[in-house]
């Protein structure tokens with residue numbers, strides 16, 4: 413889950429039950445988000461509606477009730493479990509006389525706290541500034557004292573700037589810095605691609621158990637620190653698997669329904685790993701009654717970031733909470749693993765998971781014997797750089813006999829680059 417910290421805020425939560433699926437949110441999830449943001453929950457106000465009310469999102473009677481509750485409980489923030497328009501936010505704020513936060517701001521605030529990489533921090537701040545800038549028409553003076561409170565916390569040490577003019581300048585400077593960082597990242601990615609180790613990305617709904625599984629797998633396996641990756645995001649680890657050798661395991665940011673659009677774009681950077689992964693481990697909390705819906709939500713985001721074509725292995729996690737479910741691998745009719753039932757926390761089924769992982773990766777790896785003429789120094793150099801050589805020797809004629817292994821996607825990419833000389837050198 414998200415990091416917790418105390419912001420000293422006392423909130424009244426507002427949740428509206430909509431009859432249509434489009435607007436539907438989960439109250440329990442809001443409570444989880446609010447406590448993840450380190451905010452105390454003083455009370456919850458619920459309402460039932462067919463559609464949002466134009467002025468206050470809720471009806472005016474309900475809005476009065478919120479104002480009364482804020483007063484009675486001495487709350488200093490109202491948090492809606494829905495996206496509010498700037499004018500709705502303004503209208504409610506005027507009525508309840510304290511800060512009003514919508515779901516988008518709340519999620520942005522949590523992301524601001526958990527962004528780890530330099531680029532991630534810049535991206536989140538940019539999304540926050542954009543979100544705030546639509547809401548700055550009102551006078552902020554009455555809220556000035558709370559500057560830096562929830563929703564206004566920046567990902568770094570800084571408070572978010574709420575002055576329009578400064579805001580524009582800040583957005584500009586962030587965009588410039590992002591451009592620079594993105595260039596650097598692109599270079600880093602290229603050099604990693606050259607290392608040609610298959611990447612496995614853990615994806616899944618927030619709280620599904622990705623990080624727990626990440627730790628369990630990397631501890632259970634032979635964890636090898638590799639200097640090449642020392643400068644990468646700390647959520648990448650190298651694992652060793654029998655037969656296929658090394659693989660990179662990546663832990664990623666959790667998904668959540670109705671992820672603010674700006675943030676989807678912002679997190680493309682983190683999720684780039686996912687898009688280029690050889691395999692996705694889609695972790696699902698099977699003890700969550702909403703698990704089916706969560707799977708759909710995750711797949712929707714994967715679709716959005718063009719990662720829907722990457723093969724998936726579903727990890728049914730938290731089986732310790734389910735009755736009579738034992739660790740096992742489910743297979744399709746061709747015998748390929750499609751689901752593995754585990755408990756990341758209890759370490760149940762981790763061996764099976766490693767086996768399934770090996771099987772899936774082996775499918776996506778190629779292993780070739782090559783006979784490369786002494787004159788083709790270019791290919792020789794490339795193969796060395798790719799770190800994909802298992803065995804090598806020289807023939808009497810001075811040809812280089814080499815056994816290589818790499819993800820099939822890389823094989824095809826490289827083969828194309830050298831005008832298909834690679835395939836010609838394969839020894840049948």
Ligand SMILES: Nc1nc2c(ncn2[C@@H]2O[C@H](COP(=O)(O)OP(=O)(O)OP(=O)(O)O)[C@@H](O)[C@H]2O)c(=O)[nH]1
Pocket residue numbers: 413414616617618619620621622623624625664665666667729730731732733754755756757758
């Ligand atoms: N009972 C049970 N709890 C688990 C299991 N795996 C993880 N958890 C718990 O689920 C909660 C969330 O686990 P995380 O590993 O942080 O989940 P995550 O998917 O990384 O969450 P985000 O990073 O927020 O997206 C923690 O309280 C874990 O202890 C499991 O197998 N069984």
Ligand SMILES: [Mg+2]
Pocket residue numbers: 413622623624664666
């Ligand atoms: Mg996590």
